[in-house]
Amino acid sequence: MDEFSFIRSIAPSAYQQSSIIKGIGDDAAVFRPSGQDVVTAVDTMVDGVHFSLETMKPYHIGYRALAANISDLAAMGSVPAFYLVSVVVPPEWNSTGLEELYRGMKDLAAQYRMDVIGGDTVSGSELSVSITVIGYVDKDKGRYRSDARAGDVVFVTGTLGDSRAGLECLLKGSTVNDEEKTFLIHRHQMPEPRASFAQALAGVERLALNDISDGMANEANEIAEASEVDIHLEKEQIPFTPTVKEFFSDYYDEWMLAGGEDFELMGTVSAEEWPEVIKAADRVGLKVSKVGIVKEKQKDNPMVYLHEQGTKRVVTKTGYTHLTKKGE
Amino acid sequence: MDEFSFIRSIAPSAYQQSSIIKGIGDDAAVFRPSGQDVVTAVDTMVDGVHFSLETMKPYHIGYRALAANISDLAAMGSVPAFYLVSVVVPPEWNSTGLEELYRGMKDLAAQYRMDVIGGDTVSGSELSVSITVIGYVDKDKGRYRSDARAGDVVFVTGTLGDSRAGLECLLKGSTVNDEEKTFLIHRHQMPEPRASFAQALAGVERLALNDISDGMANEANEIAEASEVDIHLEKEQIPFTPTVKEFFSDYYDEWMLAGGEDFELMGTVSAEEWPEVIKAADRVGLKVSKVGIVKEKQKDNPMVYLHEQGTKRVVTKTGYTHLTKKGE
Incomplete structure (x- = not known):
């Protein structure tokens, strides 16, 4: 043709x-x-x-x-x-x-x-x-990654790592049951962008927003850099689909941080307006989870940290993590 | 990187x-x-x-x-x-x-x-x-190919076939002198879009406009189709660089109609406003040539014709021409 x-x-x-x-x-x-x-x-x-x-x-x-x-x-x-x-x-x-x-x-x-x-x-x-x-x-209502402020709640929508798990099912198969497998594959092949949620947030005064296309580690670092702040993530609060943790336990950490292509949203908002974000998510039937907080940056460069059971790790853009040294 | x-x-x-x-x-x-x-x-x-x-x-x-x-x-x-x-x-x-x-x-x-x-x-x-x-x-000042009307003057900017001739010089060399060759090659590698001219036409009330990316034969047919009119071109009036006619005499006809990529503009305008087009071209230092006229369409389908020394040929989109049959 x-x-x-x-x-x-x-x-x-x-x-x-x-x-x-x-x-x-x-x-x-x-x-x-x-x-x-x-x-x-x-x-x-x-x-x-x-x-x-x-x-x-x-x-x-x-x-x-x-x-x-x-x-x-x-x-x-x-x-x-x-x-x-x-x-x-x-x-x-x-x-x-x-x-x-x-x-x-x-x-x-x-x-x-x-x-x-x-x-x-x-x-x-x-x-x-x-x-x-x-x-x-609307005029001056664009949501920029440079709008995070110390004290903000850090949140993400949906669950992370599903798309990567779906790809794994397609490439290598898995023992995940058929219903769950179909869900994960669907998340990979036909991801749902969170445009309705973003619109439902229109009433929120200040909001930093990024979409999770290259993994949470990357997006968190982009927000931290653009806003000149540190971001502290709590591993236990990061939302996941139980099947992913259960069947892909070796990869789960990596996919959660660097899996990408979930096309969920990551954002930060003041503690006062955080309830508005929850209400907006409710209105569109989407899960939203608090996963950390924003703090003043402590070093020359803005940093992203992952806290887990008393440990504190530095998270790079690619999702690589390493334990902080003393005083870091 | x-x-x-x-x-x-x-x-x-x-x-x-x-x-x-x-x-x-x-x-x-x-x-x-x-x-x-x-x-x-x-x-x-x-x-x-x-x-x-x-x-x-x-x-x-x-x-x-x-x-x-x-x-x-x-x-x-x-x-x-x-x-x-x-x-x-x-x-x-x-x-x-x-x-x-x-x-x-x-x-x-x-x-x-x-x-x-x-x-x-x-x-x-x-x-x-x-x-x-x-x-x-400006609002409602977009120039559409559907705005040609019977009685309009058909015009083109610049000269046609230069880009194709420049390509020929690059591919096969030629006996064109160096200065002319440089000009033709420049026309091929660094064509100048006619945006300043288009802006200078802002005062013209009605104008159909197309850019010549796929050859004059194609653009003329697109205007004819969109406006449901016939376009009659006069071969003798079509502007060319003398070198092209002189050194590429075997291909000149073809390149003029189907060479494309000259990125000149082709348009139609009422006879009353034609002088405004000439003035606009003068202001930006660009050559503009009347190459034909628009007439009511005579058949079911809009047609483009090329007239030359008493003959009348049908011009297809690809630049193919054939003599009209009796009554065509």
């Missing part, structure tokens, strides 16, 4: 977003924000690097690629509106595979009434999917 | 666009349009398909990829503001090559005071560059 007829085939017959002025079918798309700020991010996934066709069907690749992008919008507190997608398609792919990939995106987009407003499908030797997302946020 | 340190290395130290709220360094970027419409498009180029490292240096690849995208914004009548870039980098590339590629984009972006506000650099087996551009246009 040639590029132009394919792009026309994915053009929506009707647009969901009322701010659309010109959709697919000209040199570019046009939209009209109504006094809100515009939020945008791009993310690219390559076959063999970010996913494998052995563990993901084309449908999942599309779904997950868009989920990762929506997750970035959620982490800014913004409401998803549009996406533009660019796919490099290798010669062995047929149009069915490509249609399935787009259907995965479309199904997820429908949940947020997002419209596809641009696209490019080009030939290449290796499958890659690049998505640009666009969302709206 | 790891992905994160690279992205930080390309983050601007200061942003040119006053509407930027949050640049690179969080989950997404934030900007604040001031009552204008927002225009956006994505375009992807793959090594071996859209360019070759044999004829383009990394600097040119970056420059040309962004030029193609700015050209889309120009064709909508919009002012370029931001871009997000995603590069798939093969293992044999070193950081110097990647820096050169970004430098090519940055140099062109500087001409339009555009800011890079997002990026992703990922590993893969094959170089590809995907760029999303964002621009502003």
Whole structure:
């Protein structure tokens, strides 16, 4: 199928977003924000690097690629509106595979009434999917990782490590029972970005927010660095799916900190507003857990620590931990 | 170099666009349009398909990829503001090559005071560059290909076929003198999108506009289709660089219609406003040529015709032409 007829085939017959002025079918798309700020991010996934066709069907690749992008919008507190997608398609792919990939995106987009407003499908030797997302946020209500303050509660949504455990089930199988296995695999192939929760937090005055795409260790360090604070995590408070701890006891610690791709949110909020965060989570039926606190930084560089039964370990971006030395 | 340190290395130290709220360094970027419409498009180029490292240096690849995208914004009548870039980098590339590629984009972006506000650099087996551009246009002043009307003047900017001739010089050499060869190669490697001209046209009431990325034959057909009109081109009026006609006489016709990648603009405007277009071109020092007229469509499908010394040929999207049959 040639590029132009394919792009026309994915053009929506009707647009969901009322701010659309010109959709697919000209040199570019046009939209009209109504006094809100515009939020945008791009993310690219390559076959063999970010996913494998052995563990993901084309449908999942599309779904997950868009989920990762929506997750970035959620982490800014913004409401998803549009996406533009660019796919490099290798010669062995047929149009069915490509249609399935787009259907995965479309199904997820429908949940947020997002419209596809641009696209490019080009030939290449290796499958890659690049998505640009666009969302709206009320003026000066963007949620930045630089907004953590000493005294804040540190929280995460959902459970961590599920996606990595799901991948393990796909790659190596496991003795996890079928129902639990299906759950974990679903978490890997079709992660749910926390955009509704992020919107439910709109009333909170100050909030630092990051999405957990590269593991909690990385995101906590990013917040600590951007806000110039120390973050202290309590290992016992980090939320997990019992199956993961039970069946993958050797890897559980590592996946919890560095597994990534759960697309949960990590944030910090003042102790006064923490109850508002709990209420927001309740309203959207999502679990939220306090996992630590923010303190003034004690050294030149902001640090992340993991406390467990009286021990205190330094946590690096990659999830590596080591015991603190005396006075550290 | 790891992905994160690279992205930080390309983050601007200061942003040119006053509407930027949050640049690179969080989950997404934030900007604040001031009552204008927002225009956006994505375009992807793959090594071996859209360019070759044999004829383009990394600097040119970056420059040309962004030029193609700015050209889309120009064709909508919009002012370029931001871009997000995603590069798939093969293992044999070193950081110097990647820096050169970004430098090519940055140099062109500087001409339009555009800011890079997002990026992703990922590993893969094959170089590809995907760029999303964002621009502003006054409300309801977007220039659409559906706005051509019977009686309009059809015009193009600059000269056509230069980029293709430049590629030929690079691939096969030629007997063109050095100065002319340098000009043609420059047109291929560092095309100048016509964004300033598009902005100079702001006062024109109605205008259909397309950028010539896939050849004049394709763009004329797109305007004809979208506006449901016939377009009649006069071959003698189509602007060319004399060298191209002289040295590439066997290919000149083909390149003029289907060469593409000149990134000139093609448009239609009422005869009353045509002088305004000429004035706008004068103001930015650009050549603009009347190349035909728009007529009511005579058949079920909109058609593009090429007239030459009494003959009349049908022009397809790919640049193929055939003589009209009696009554056609």
